[in-house]
Amino acid sequence: MLRLEDLHKYYHMGSHDLHVLKGIDLEITEGEFVSIMGSSGSGKSTMLNIVGLLDDYDSGAYYLDNKLIKKMNEKEAAIYRNNTLGFVFQSFNLISSKDALENVALPLFYRGMGRKNRNDKAMEYLELVGLADRAHHLPKELSGGQQQRVALARALVSDPKIVLADEPTGALDTNTSYEIMELISSINEKGKTIVVVTHEDDISKMTKKIIRLKDGLVDDIIIN
Amino acid sequence: MFDKEFILEIFTTIRKNKLRTFLTGFSVAWGIFMLIILLGSGKGLENGIKENFKGEAKNTIRVFGGLTSIAFEGQPNDRHIEFNNYDKKIITENIPNIDLLYARYDIELDIPVHYKSEYATLAVSGIDPSTKEIEKIKLLEGRYINDWDIEHSQKVAVIGKDAKKMLFRAKSPIGEIIYVNKVPFKIIGVFSDDYAPENKKIYMPLATAQKIFLGGNKISSIAMTLENITPDESKTIENSIKSKLAKRHNFSEKDERAVLIINSIEEFAKSQKLFRAINIFLWLIAIGTIIAGIVGISNIMLIVVKERTKEIGVRKAIGATPASIVKLILLEAVIITIIAGLIGLLAGSTVLEIANGFMEASNTAQAAASEFDENMTIFKNPSVDTMIALNALIVLILSGLLAGFIPAKRAAQIRPIAALREE
Structure with missing residues (x-):
């Protein structure tokens, strides 16, 4: 499903280069529920950006769904992201002027689906995350946990191959965090591949596999 | 390009930011308002002057006798040239294109x-x-x-x-x-x-x-109207009248003062040139005002893009192509420009109409009160014709595109990772 081979990434900081990823080898297969851990500066965000087609890498290889991802232009990357990836962010990043349903339907809008179809589909996914009754609420009228559920529905609505969640519980209290993780877990049960980036041990323990990064390298892999 | 989904999308944004949209649109509305007022006034001035030239759109040539200023063929200068019925006959019989003639x-x-x-x-x-x-x-x-x-x-x-x-x-x-x-x-x-x-x-x-x-058979002046001729042809006719009269009254064709010929077409052509110059000048001022409006919109759209960096980043992350982002920003600029511009267009035309009403009333009053029916108006019927409105509309759409261009490019260049990086 997803394979990184000797992946290197540099950031160019003025005169010297910052070597962030120093040769990552990693494979995530279909249906896995993985958490990526590491302290800040370990390279976990950079790796997620590369995996999420939001950033380029300098050397090595990245295969997504058996396709080598290399030097895509923005348009190709946008289309590929839309078709194969779903994103969940720490601060939810719902569009404030749109209600829950419209937010969930947005990826389908960019796929070119008609209004009726995409609203039906969006509703289906809002039901899945238990928020069908809040379909026409604006983000500011929803609690943090509810917003993250909407974001999850948005990530799932395009039926992506992989869901990438960047600190999905970072902005939530403990109880709500667990609820969200349970929801994510239940979605994984249905066969969806999920990658969660976190720095919280208790959150990572709720996944099936923990990949620990340290100084730009894979330090340890733990099966829960 | 103008599909329904995008329009709806943009109207949602506009509705959510009423004050900002109003302030943005105001500068354009003002620009178009000024354009219409200026061009309408230009038209009014043109109509007023034309009114005073009344009927002179048809070419009129008037001929008066004068004093010779050059001695010619043994005749001294300062000789009075006087016309009589025979001059009328000569002109009537020898000059082509005459429509009407009187002595x-x-x-x-x-x-x-x-x-x-x-x-x-x-x-x-x-x-x-x-x-x-x-x-x-x-x-x-x-x-x-x-x-x-x-x-x-x-x-x-x-x-x-x-x-x-x-x-x-x-x-x-x-x-x-x-x-x-x-x-x-x-x-x-x-x-x-x-x-x-x-x-x-x-x-x-x-x-x-x-x-x-x-x-006896004396005449003071002869006047004629000519049909369907160009200024050049009119000039030729003027010269041939002069040459006929010169031959008959024995004065030099180079003599500027022997006969006085007033040809309305020259005056008319001069005034046409003036109107053109005034019009160009007015357009320059108006376009200056509109450019100020465009800069205003552009400026605010840049702020909008900055404000929505995160949103645009999210849109890109979930699959928006750069082109669709450009479209979003550009269309918003164009829609704001067009709506604001149409309001300015309407306001400008309304003001012109009202001014027109006032002016007509005061003209009539003046004419009634005046002992001498001078009726000299330099301003009449200021109006926006469809051509001006159409031009204004084209200017609007272009300015909308122009206003949105830089902000849209900026938006398209937003990198999702930068946008989503936590502050």
Whole structure:
């Protein structure tokens, strides 16, 4: 499903280069529920950006769904992201002027689906995350946990191959965090591949596999 | 490009940011408002001047006798050139394209005129019937002098409305007998002319005037209108008139003062040039104002893009292509511009309409109050025609695109990772 081979990434900081990823080898297969851990500066965000087609890498290889991802232009990357990836962010990043349903339907809008179809589909996914009754609420009228559920529905609505969640519980209290993780877990049960980036041990323990990064390298892999 | 989904998307954004949209649109509305007011005023000025040229859209050439300034073929200078019936005949027979022609004999003295106990000294002219068409004389009562009156040297007269006031006050003069230099004339009509001094005159058939005032066959001036000709052709005709007269009266064709020829087409062409210059000037000012509006919109859209960096980043992360982001920003700019511009267009036209109404009312009042019916307006019927409105609309759409261009490019360049990086 997803394979990184000797992946290197540099950031160019003025005169010297910052070597962030120093040769990552990693494979995530279909249906896995993985958490990526590491302290800040370990390279976990950079790796997620590369995996999420939001950033380029300098050397090595990245295969997504058996396709080598290399030097895509923005348009190709946008289309590929839309078709194969779903994103969940720490601060939810719902569009404030749109209600829950419209937010969930947005990826389908960019796929070119008609209004009726995409609203039906969006509703289906809002039901899945238990928020069908809040379909026409604006983000500011929803609690943090509810917003993250909407974001999850948005990530799932395009039926992506992989869901990438960047600190999905970072902005939530403990109880709500667990609820969200349970929801994510239940979605994984249905066969969806999920990658969660976190720095919280208790959150990572709720996944099936923990990949620990340290100084730009894979330090340890733990099966829960 | 203009699909429904995007439009709906944009209207949602606009609705959510009413004040910002209003402020943005205001600068454009103001720009278009100024454009319309300026161009409308330009049109008003043009109409006003044209009104004063009235009828001169048709080419009129007037010929007066003068004083020679160059000695020619043994003749000294400072010789009076005087026309008579034969000059009229020569011009009529030799000049092509003449539509209407008249000759007139203006008696240079004030003539005593009596009606019963009323007395006045007035100017008298002998005229041809076509003065009516060529000089745009309005008949207020009765009839004008006709060809039959001329052929039969009838002792009939039409009098100017001011002369009529002096002799008859409010009473109708038609059919009354007045004594001009002790010769009885029957009044057949009352006229009014835009050139006020004429309204104090008495017109009689040319031949009658020549006989009574011992003019022999003298004529003071000849005027003609020419049909369907270009300024160049008109100039050629002017020259050929001059050359015919030069041959007959024995003066040099180079003599500028022997005869005076006034050709309206030159004046007209000059004023046309002036209008064009004024129009260009007005457009320049208006476009300056609109550019200020565009900069305003561009500026605010840049802020909008900055403000929505995160949103745009999210959109990109979930699959928005750079092109669709460009479209989003550009369309928003165009929609705001068009709506604001149409409001400005409407406001401008309304103001012009109101101004127009006021001006017409005051013109009528002025005309009624004025002793001399000068009727000189330099401003008439300011208006926006469809061409101006259409031009304004094109300017609007272009300015919207221009205003949105830089912000849209900026938005397209937003990298999702930068946008989503936590502050």
